[in-house]
Amino acid sequence: MSSDHHQPSMQENPQDMETLPKLLSEPTHNTTVVPYPPVPSNPQSVPRPALFPITLKFEEVVYKVSLEQKGCCWDGTWSTREKTILKGITGMVCPGEILAMLGPSGSGKTTLLTALGGRLTGRKLSGKITYNGQPFSGSIQRRTGFVAQDDVLYPHLTVSETLEFTALLRLPGTLTRDEKVEQAEKVISELGLSRCRNSMIGGPLFRGISGGEKKRVSIGQEMLINPSLLLLDEPTSGLDSTTALRIMTTVKQLASGGRTVVTTIHQPSSRLYHMFDKLVLLSEGCPIYHGSASAALDYFSSIGFSTSVTVNPADLLLDLANGIAPDSKHISDQGDLHGSAEQEQKSVREALISAYEKNVATRLKADLCSLDVNNYSYNRDASARKKEQWSTSWWQQFKVLLKRGLKERRYEAFNRLRIFQVVSAAVLAGLLWWQTPVSHIQDRIALLFFFSVFWGFFPLYNAVFTFPQERSMLIKERSSGMYRLSSYFLARTAGDLPMELALPTTFVFIIYWMGGLKPDPTTFILSWLIVLYSVLVSQSLGLAFGAILMDVKQATTLASVTTLVFLIAGGYYVQQIPPFILWLKYLSYSFYCYKMLLGVQYKENDYYECPNGNLCRVIDFPAIKSVGLNNLWMDVTIMALMLLGYRLIAFLALRRVQLRTLR
Template sequence: MNGDVVDVEAQRDVPESNGHAILKMAKRPVTLKFQDVVYKVKSPKRKTISLKKESQSESLERVILKGVSGVVRPSEMLAMLGPSGSGKTTLLTALGGRLGGNLKGSISYNGKPFSKQTKRNTGFVTQDDVLYAHLTVTETLVYTALLRLPNTMTKDEKIRQAEGVIVQLGLTRCKSSIVGGHHLRGVSGGERKRVSIGQEMLIDPSLLFLDEPTSGLDSTTAQRIVSTLSELANGGRTVVMTIHQPSSRLFYMFHKVMLLSEGNALYFGNGAQVMDYFESVGYAPSVAMNPADFLLDLANGVGPDETEDHVIVKEKLIVSYKNKLANKVKEELEEEEDKDGVVCEGNDPYKGEEWPTTWWQQFSVLLKRGLKERKHESFDMLKIAEIVLVALLAGLLWWQSKISNLQDQIGLLYFTSGFWGFFPLFEAIFTFPPERMILSKERSSGMYRLSSYFMARMASDLPMELVLPTIFVFITYWMAGLEPTVTSFLHYLFTLLLTILVAQGLGLALGALVMDLKSATTLGSVIMLTFLLAGGFYVQHIPKFISWIKYVSTSNYNYKLLLGSQYQIGETYPCGNGKECLVADFPSIKNVGLDGQVNSVIALVVMFVAYRLIAYVALMRIGVTKNKTA
């Protein structure tokens, strides 16, 4: 393993005192401004009935954000509230530079548009905690530090940075516990959320975005999370979050509040003054209540007078905002324009490099992380037992078969080809879909190249992909009494391993293209069954109009190579009545032939490369977002 990969287990005892000096003040304070942000999406076309025509297609354009403006300065924490569908997550994604499409308006960071340096100084915590379940808290943060922090820092400094974040976020007690997930018990929900925040805090961000950081947490845990975020904001950072229904304790911790309803801003300003504002426009709660609950009622069109029409309430609030607050927000934006460029951007620790680390460092860290995360899968006793039992059963069924029973021997070869076509195919289909969210998250943050991830993922899967079939061959080959020579055995073994790598490539391509396990599995079954049927064993006389399938069938080439490992051109077998017949003339062999072994290897190698290229290109669409603010 490359020296850049640090043994995480050996780093767990780093003194906690190292963490207290970390992340006290933001090095590059950022003022975030957004003005007249509009975002539109096209809805799917629908058919409508017309008097002149029987039907016609109509394409609708939904406006998600309708001219939203605001400014957030360093040491301020903005909370965006609103009911589901109000546009708060869309706005957060746009401000974080992760929203492409029909986005209009002005979004600036210290008066400049979104850039690579801005991206490196920005942390983005998604609503769902997208983490590897089998890694410990320390491993999760250390691997992230090794990937995201620049090479201007040494490995030990990166480790200390991770340890410091663990201390700062109060994760010391659980740092050796696995993160866990839906089906695996690990740390608590609040601790998992703090790990997600910690991954972003590693880069010492000046700008931190969080999508529903308290979702699904109890009030005490939510209080701790928001208190931590408040401390980070007090350190000179700009913190922006969406939050659905905070308690009153949480609400009064926010410096600024934005209330959204159907893409319209109903309020933007100081959190402590929000109740006074709505009272001034004629909406005051009839009883004492949580301000957040009251605001959400208003955003849904529910006023103190519940008999008032909901649509009318919303329209009144939109008009009141435009008349009373919009000009104030505009003035605040204009005031900040005079200060643009005054705030020091600080030195770029990346020194202009596009990536924080080299390709080889990324590959090495990702490979070690992948092996640690999936070692429970690689050494799954159920999978190993399955392969051994199938091998023993095949060995017993074909026990010491002789060339006189040529059909039986050929049946074993085709069974082996079919079994090791399906098994790795379905294993590989499950490679990328479960990791889609992690890949999207890490690619969006610019953590590593897609090529380094792809190659590390391929390499981490190889050990068990090749070990299990080798065990299978050692059991069945000698039990079935196949050709007892080293050359034939190695020919058989390497053919099977190449078969598996090709089938795995097909599974990777299907999984990356479809990204839906059920659909990809169904499609994979249909394709592999088609390949088996056209492989030359079941049907010897395939009609010409469909015979082209055999040229793309992996089973056809696998079958030919396996036959070539056992039989030679000119070899004979007893065919009854004391006669000797040519093996090459046997019906199940004649159509496939024993020649063309080299061409079959070339065809499989081409498929091996092509399928993986398809998978790689399909993955390129994940995690690539462009900021298109006007």
Template sequence: MHAFPRSISLLPIDLGFSDLGESNRIAIEFNSRLILFRDFTDSIQMQFDEVVYRIKIEAAGGLLKKKAKSEERLILKGVSGSLFPGEMLAMLGPSGSGKTTLLTALGGRLGGDLAGSITYNGKPFSNAMKRNTGFVTQDDVLYPHLTVTETLVYTALLRLPGTLTKADKVQHAEGVISQLGLSRCRDSIIGGPFLRGVSGGERKRVSIGQEMLINPSLLFLDEPTSGLDSTTAQKIVSTLWELANGGRTVVMTIHQPSSRLFYMFHKVLLLSEGNPLYFGRGDSVLDYFSSGGFAPSVAMNPADFLLDLANGVATADTNEDQAMIKQSLVNAYQSQLSAAVKSELASDGSLQIPTSDWKLRRWSNTWLDQFSVLFRRGIKERKHESFSTIKIMQVLVVAILAGLLWWQSDIDHLQDQVGLFFFYSGFWGFYPLFQAIFTFPQERMMLTKERASGMYHLSSYFMALTLGDLPMELVLPTVFYAITYWMAGLKHTAGAFFSGLFVLLYSVLCSQGLGLAIGAAVMDQKSATILGSVIMLTFLLASGYYVQHVPVFISWIKYISISQYTFKLLLGSQYEDDQTYRCGPNQACLVRDFPAIKAVGIGGTGNVASVVAMAVMLLLYRIIAYVALMRVGVTRN
């Protein structure tokens, strides 16, 4: 067995508290400009003791195959440590070692079977702590059509306290832009997979900037240098190092940092298959392993050497020897290093200081302020998709084609006109449905991220999205209806035109609500599309146009069919109950007796019932969507 030292220094670095003076404040200066101020009443000491996390893996099964019993797997196996204000902790380890899981647990975002103790200034995670914590995910979840400035300003308006004015929040966002070196791309859009925007490093700095806006005392970052070149990675970690030296507590996972980055870490935690192999000062890690007989044979990056050890690669290459090396490192940690970690946890070094008053509030801003910002942000982002060239051309081409097909039809060709109204109900049932189905699956990651940060009420988000989409969702059907109505030569009265337009827009809102409900409930674009197609086709088939004599046992579908009510109301907007048409040579028939119209009826109390039924569906579908969204994210408010 390799020998290991009895203890290793785990004392926090000197933060220079004696230099604070009576004001008890520190000003952090970046780029020769004072940007942010830290108050040490907001400093956080984090401690985690014997953190264990288990998951259950469901065995695969099928219709003809018996499902095996689920398997329980340990992801974290008793990880302990502590971090003081002014320190930056880097969690290293190979893929699957539990780095991200531990980071998520420390950030208060991990549910499930989590055991052990995690405290912040001696207290468990709370809503106040959430507002004082920044969390940067590995994937940059940003709106692609917003510029860098817009992204940070909207975040500032949502996350900074309501005691600040709008101008103060905008100025704060401008300061972060300057602080992170984003001035050159401030007016560039973020971009995405199919939309050219800022570079990967700039996108990562925008994500970090969103969290820095609240001036967090505790900042978590998951792989902040992933996919970046060494120079960009150096700039980002240097910024984080300066933040830590300014009094923040910074925790990050990092896969394979360069040697320059490694020596910037105040503390290092090395994990292997959920087991801690080392926790302590970064500049002492090589001495610790060298004293146990594990020293690099050639000059190399310390991070690469540590990853080799975590993978069980030292002097042997066989799987058996690798497992033995891993186990020896785990045993050495338990017998030699664990006691020093525990002694630091047991020391009375917690900063028992109350948090600022505004951070104890449940929400940073009022419901109305949240709604206002989300409404404006939503319109600015989604207008690009709603009014994209391809969608406008799609609607215009179909409208002109329909107008030419039904060119100047008259009531004597009643079948043609009835077919046009059914086409209205079908086309504007499917189109808004599929527009809305994709809304929440596409927004899920953003909603999860922002709700986990406690940025806004779910209700303010939902109302802002619902009302913000109204003008965009109603413009294209209005244009479509106006083109086809006059080309088809329908009734030339203002009452008929506007009542038909009202019915069509009413139907669009109902179909949109159904799409939102399906998307929120399923949260998978492919599955939601299939389900939406089946439901809407069922509505169309039961609407009374294709089949007038529907069997009783299935006729109930028409009472929940948006298409049936829309078709009925559109007919009522164009024809009177006693109106006639020429059904043969010198023969007039009542419109209401026409087979396709008689099946649904026109006029009377039926129209009122249809309006009420659609109003119920308009509200019900949105309530279902809202309830389904309550399971998205960490907080359920």
């Protein structure tokens, strides 16, 4: 092949090499750090400046993950294989800049962004990440906005409600409620969401706002806290070019207010690319470029990777990150690269990594060392921020979360299907046990056992879905330091009480009188309270199952096995349980509910008409004798311990899930 197509090497371009330092250090239009940028004259259209500008530095960041176990070795230990996702990535971004992380799928962009957001910790992560020279902390967390690729929003809330509840939770308690709502209104105006402010977010089962509007709502939730550092994961994913441009224009405005913005992006258009100030290009976890976005093409051209065709810069960079040179003819002239396409791609990557180490890495490390960020007002105000643990009080968080939960579930809690299910079951059972005579004691006992079984299992299956369905939302909001786990837990469980208590109340009112049970107001009220008590215990066990497993299928399977055991050992079907397995009966809350219902319905000195016409003592009836009518307060205490114990287990399981996710 002629020398006209020979790819120039770095040694063959001394003039280009002389321009590299200038290219890599070329300042952008807004790289100057301004601790307090001027406040715009029209705050409705331009975001407020960041109060505490943050300079983000990351040095030699390495992250490894453990793959599947390969088997047991001869010495009895398990051999594991590790994969390195991030391979020594270094970089820096200052206030007022947008740093874009570009690379093909699987190159480690999202992993790096998660690490920069303080959401990736543990022994598998090494390197140094600092914020104004300080490590990640709670105060940094509350000044960091993180917009995930998937929009995690409540589907039944409107745009206005979503942002208002976020403002009430995340804005400091020094602001009044009206001031927080006003701030949410400003964000709605700034993001152009006024037209859909009263529209529901929408979900898989019903249509809501568009994808671009959802993305702007997600960004708006982070804008409310006036973040100093904004991290966005694929903000234009799944959007058309016009909508993507609007989103990035909004992000550009946020950066112009003195914020530090880091975003991952898969394949931006040329219009989006020219909005970036800095660029990090990744290839299989390795950095191959860090510097000014506008100088990227000149850099790669200077090391021998250029093209004569006018293309989108992002397309060319992605080809290089995939190991594809701009012109295949350049590859074939390098002698040792005549092999397969994989060998060619590997050689291109090795050349790019080698060039990065020689031309970029050394200068980048020198720039990091020379930058002193210890004099920012952020650090001068450290003592004041240290006292600020949470934006709002525990009680305020509880009230807002409770109100938000009731509004979100107002369409699913009192839905017609659940009401029809309970009412129809009560009416059908009432007809089957219609005015059961006192002499038919077996049927009356069966009705009481039906009470304990139905309201021992129905709430259990409903509660199993509670936390697995909200797992993504809980992780998102807890990672942002929005509220305490205890306030969320109590608000979430308290929000379910109206429906959980209203339906069994309706059920008892219908079936108790239709079934002809003891027509005494005190007995009726006690029976009703016992059913509600059983509902709360059953719900607690369902919450524990859901929180421990965090998987609906696994939790429902475990709930099915548990209900089967409790049903059999509940004291009605098997009255003489073998001693070695008798303990199962005392684990069943259905047994205690059944026993207490019998205890308020019958007394030891009550009689009933035997089949032979004589009067027999109720306590001598086999089904009652096996359960007993004494020690009812002990049963109440045991169920109270179950109620508190199951909910404590659920709470601790939620804490464990949160910690496991962040690691």
